[in-house]
Every structure is written in structure tokens, then in C-alpha cells.
Amino acid sequence: MQKTLSGRTSASPVAVPRPSLFNRKTGWVLLFIAGVIWALLQAGLLQHDFVNPGGWERVRRFLAAGLNPDLSPDFLRLTLDVTITTLAFAVCGTFFSLIFGFVAGIFASEVWWQSILPGRVGGRSLYRAPWLAVRSVLAFLRAIHEIIWGLFFISIIGLDPLSAVLAIAIPFGAVTGKVFSEILDEMPRQPYLVLRNSGVPPTLALTYTLVPQAFLDALSYAFYRFECSIRAAAVLGIIGAGGLGHEIFLSLQSLRYEQIWTLFLALFALNGLTDLWSGLLRRRLGAKLSCSGADCVDIDSPMSGTATLQLYRYDRVVRASLIIAALLIPFSFWYIQPNFGKLFSERTLLHLGEVARWAFPPDFSQLPLSEWLELSAVTVAMSLLAIAGAGLLALVLSFPSAHNFLLPGGLLVPSTAGLFHRTLGWAVLLIARSILLVARSIPPPVWALLFIFVLFPGILPGAAALGMYTLGILGRLMAEVVENLDDRPLTALKALGARGGDIFTYGILPLSSPRFLAYGLYRWEEAIRATVVVGLVGAGGLGHLLTEQLSSFDYQGVFTTLIVFVTLIFLVDQISAAVRRTFREN
């Protein structure tokens, strides 16, 4: 028996056996490393050269053009026009996605279904089946990338701005619906139940209680969606919907590098300003909710809305943002003039009927099984390489781009640091943030075309392009995690005399890693969806097949490939949910 300080006797000091180095967590890590090696082999790591040495001259000319962007008045006017067009696509797309998401959010929430179908059958709650069905429909809608929706709408209603708006509205509306429903389900239910018990119908009771409670979180999320919409609008330009992406693509094909740089600068400015605005607003709203992947809401548990609503109603930033948004929406519709008549025209309905007839039934015998597997493998390999590269680089860049890290008074710097440290801190922060902004502003297909300068076509340039884009978004999300860290454990480490490096390894890194992992997995799911975007430039995989089928109007093929693709995405979702569970519980 051993005597403890408090005078209690503890059980005889059994030596607790050291846990094995091999557990589920390290298992996943090893599996990930194996996956990346497999992906590299898929990309032909050992088989052939990747780099086309002849391409460096083009890279040099491209970079040199960066010093000399096309600033002629005519081109500047064009740039301004397409920039506003891209902004307007994003505003209109976000507008519809929020309406869709708001309605879908109510009907995809557990609480709504529970109250209209309270009964139980055979020990199971009656509401579960229809509730899960609604959620699956949303999952299907959001699994299909904006660009596929875009190509689909272009073939149905033609090259109208409406196609781009709908292409953003549908998948983003589905994501928003999922996130809104989860926010609703997490809100305290007492007020809602009080209304229900006094006989108010469920939908009305929801709009009067849970919806206002959830308003702030929803608003914060809406602005994050707007950020995403700007990027989506630029990507959609590439399929001919107009705007910045379209002009960049045209200039790239005609090798007018000076013009590309002008357009790039506009793209950086547009993205930078939007991100700045949305970041400021979301900080003001205090919500850290900025991810839309599966299970993200339980990672960033929403705050209780009612207590804070009063507080923020008078916040100047919030009020100004709402006014700007209210002005931007009518302006955007006026600027791009989407033709809603086309949506219900006879021609559209006719096309839709034809497409439906051609699409059914799906035909998996078009390709042999081995071919389906091969295409799926290429798709997964591309996404794995993209997320591995992006994750590593984002880890390196996220810390210096967080404003509480290297600046004086930050987690690692005494607040008394001198002018030199202050300048250095700001310089590093600006460089890191600029790299991330550039990486996420340039649409992945454009990255792919740039990588093709020096890389031979294949998995690698596709993965590199996706990786750059993912890096930009992931790095920004991870920097936000660092900025929101609880600094008390870190102060405690500092107080016991630990050095900066120790505080990093024993405090900052473990504290931020659960969120980093969650965001990494979420972006991996997104990367797999986005492989279609680089498929557009011949980077292989199911995405490439899909775009080929779409451009040859092979709707049966499209439908079949979509089923395979969506199944693959669901599988990846399952794996990522399993990883998350392991790391949350162990």
C-alpha cells in the first residue's frame, strides 16, 4: 500500500502497462500513408517522367507577363464587366441556394419530422424513414459538382446566366439545407415544444421558435456559402457561362498571358475582399461554423442564438453587411438578367422529357467492370494526392497566417517584441495569406492548364491543380482554427517556463489537431467531388468520362457514371466518418 499526499491509501501501485503504439489511430495513419503511396504508383511515379523540360520556357514567359499585365482601357473595362458578372452569379446563386436551403433545412430536420410523425411502428420511430429519405436526396444533390449541374443546365436551357445561377443554387442549396437542419436540431427545444403543446402546427411553431434562435448561426453560414459561391462562379465561367473564369480560359487558350494577369488580379481582389468581409462578419457573429462536410456541426457546436441576438442586432458591421446584401441582390439580377421564362418554356420541358427518356435505365454494361474500377481508382488516387499535398502545405502555412501566432502578443511572441520582430511578423503573415489567397482564387481547371505547362497530362497535374485549390481553402480554415484556440492551456505552459517550440508541440498542435483533421476530411470529400473539374482538362478519372459524356449528349452514360460517382462519394463519406469517430473517441 502506498500513502498518498492527501492521506488516502491508494491501491497497491500496479504498473499500468504502456499502451501499444499500434492502435486504431495509428492504423488510420498507416493506411493513409499506404494510400498515398498507392496513389503515387497509380500516377505512374516509377514508370515515366513527369516533367516536360521544354515547358519551363513557357513558365518563364508566363511569369514575366505578370510584371506587365494588360492595363489598356478597353481591357480594363472588359475585366470590370466580367468581374461584376462573376460577383452577380455568386450573389444570385447564393440568394436561391439560401431560399432552397432554408426550406429544405426545415424539412430535413429531425425535429420537424418527429412532430408530424410522432408514432412508433414495431419499436421503431415512424419518422425515421421519410426523414432519412429527405436527407439522402439532399446528399445526392450536393454530391454532384456545380460544373456538372452547369453543363446539364446549359444543355437544357442553353447558355443563359440562369444556367450558372441554378448550377450554384442547387448543390449549395442542398449543403445549406443539411447544415440548417443540423443547426435547427441542435437548438434548445423548450420554446418550440411549448408552442406545439398549445396546438400550433409544426411548421409554424418552427418558424416562430427554432428558426429565429438559429438565425445567427445561419447568417454566419450564409456568408461562408457566399465565399464559396464566388469561387464556384469563377469555375463555372470555364464551361462558357461567362464571367472571369471564361475570359481567363479564352486568354489562356490564345496565349495572351498579359491579359491573364489582369484577370487574375481582378480575381484575387474579388476573392480577397469577399473573404475579408465574410471573415470579419463571422468573427463579429462569434460563430466558428464554417464547414459544410458531414458531422461538421457537432464539431463547431453552435452557440445559443437567443442570448446573443439582441447583442448583435445593433452591431454596425452586421447591419452594414445586411444593407449591402440587400442592395447587391436586386443589382445582381439586373446586371446578368437571367431569363426565368426559359425555365418553364415549352422547349425546356421538351428537353427535360427527352433527357429523362434517354437517361433511363442506367446501363453499366457500357464499360467492363475493370474499367469502372480503374476509373474509380484514378479518381480516388487523384483526390488522395491532392489532400495529402494540400494538407501538408496548409499545416505549414496556416500557423504563420493566423494573426495570433507570430505577431507581437501572439501565442509565441512576447508582447514586448521590438520593431524588427513586429515587421517580420507582419511580413510573414502577409506572404502566407497571399499564397493561400492566390491558391484558392484561381479555379482548379486553370491551375491544371498551368501545371500542364511543365507536367505531362495525367493524374499528377490534375492532383496538383486540385491540391492548390484545396490548399487555399484548407489553409484559411485552419488559420481560423488557430485564431480561435483556447489560449489558457498555452498560457499555463508558458507560465511553467516552456519554450516556444514546446508550447507548439505540447499545446498548439494537439489543441488544433481535431479541427484540422475534421477540415482535412471535409476537404477530401470536396476534392473527390471536384475531380470532375480537372477532368474537364483531360486529367482522367470518372470526372473526365462524365464531361465527355455530357458534351456528346450521352445522357444514359451520364446517368450511369453519376451513379458510380455518387456511390464512390458516399463510400468516401463513410470512411471519413469512421476516421472522425476513431479520433473523437480515442
Add this chain to the structure above:
Amino acid sequence: MPDLPLETSNIIFELRNVTHQFGSLAAVRDVTLQIRAGERVALVGPSGAGKSTLISLLNGTLSPSQGEVWVLGQHLARLSPRGLRHVQRQIGTIYQQFHLVNNLRVIHNVNAGHLGRWTFLKGVISLAWPLDVDTAAKALAQVGIPEKIYERTDRLSGGQQQRVAIARVLVQQPQAILADEPVSSLDPERSREIMSLLRDLSQTTGKTLVVSLHDIDLARSHCDRIVGLREGQVVFDRPADEVNETFIRALYKITA
């Protein structure tokens, strides 16, 4: 210890006319205070009296707006970052909300007490393959939770987490222990256990203990000197057995 003539003891902490402002609010106002080796001092007073600020000034995480803080014979404001770390290694701090890294295992939180001495490389290796397990196991046995060594810290109850924090201080082997409301998040039974643990630790090893408390009875039963703080100023500073109801009432009285 209480019998030791104070004049012969070494001064461990000394505040000289210290003021600390947060914006326009002075959390600590013109405080002068000496604490000698081996003393067990309780800081008591209403919320917002400046107890936590005082503790942060003593361990060097805050620097005063005015006045001087001397720790172990060193004027903290004159020290280089490296020199400050050197002094901080000799002071262990325990907090109300524990301030542990929740998703690390207990062993790593305890081993963080070594960080002032370990090389960076050793720290990193230990995260993958825990080093100095014996020291950590002994410390955890001393605080009564030896079986939790490889558990994740956020799985532990509040009282157990506070024991982990104390084990970290044991491993750190400081000359003085600061405790900022260490028992305010715990129930009365757990509070007494943790306070007894801290008192015994101070008694057996001669370590100085400075603890801020809400509970006057705990202060009287576990410390030998009580400093009453109110609105950032020292109201009284006496041996524990001389602090009676009159002092307490004066300390907590509401100013009109």
C-alpha cells in the same frame, strides 16, 4: 514552519507598489507584498478583487503597468525572455479551470512539467513514446490516480483533472506553487481533498504556497497567512489564526 522567525527566511516573491491596469480598470492598485520561502499564503476577497491578476503577476504571465515584481531575487521586468523562463521553471501554477491540454493523454500533460528542462527533441519523442514514465507514475500515485496515466485527459472528472494539474507541478519540482482558485470548480468534498493535497505537498517539501480562495474556512484551515484583497488593494495581511469575523465582514461589505 509557522514558528520560524520570518526575518531569517528568504523572500521568494516581492511586489513593490505594483499596479496593473486592464484598459481603464485597475485590477491591482499599488500593492506591496512580501512572501517568504515555506509560507502558505491564502489570498481572499470578493470576485474582481484582483486575486487572479496578482497570481498572473507573480508567475510572470502578466507584467505590471507600474511598480516592480521580484521573484527569487530577480526583477522580472529586467529579465530577458530566456531569463524569465528560468525563473518561471521554479514556479508551478494551478488554475481553477485546470488549463490542461484536454485531448492529450494524462502522461503528456504531466510530462509537460519537464518542458523547462527537456530539450525540444526529447519533448517531441516523448509525445510518440512517453519518456520518464516512472517520475510521472510516482507523481500520479502521490495525487491518488496512478491508474489514469494513459487515459485521455478529457475523460477524467474535474477533481481528477485538478489532480493531473498538481501532478504536473510535482514533476516540475518548483520552489513555489501558485494556485488560482484551485477548488472553485469542485464540490466541497473534492475541494477539501485538493486543498489537503496542496498543504501536505507544501509541508513535506517546504515549498512556498500561494493560493487564492473563495472559502474563508479553507483558507483558515489550510494556510498560515491570509491576505485580504478588495478592489485591487490589500485590506489586511495577518496570520491565519488572527483573522476573525470582523475582518471578513469588512472585506466583503458592500460599499454604498
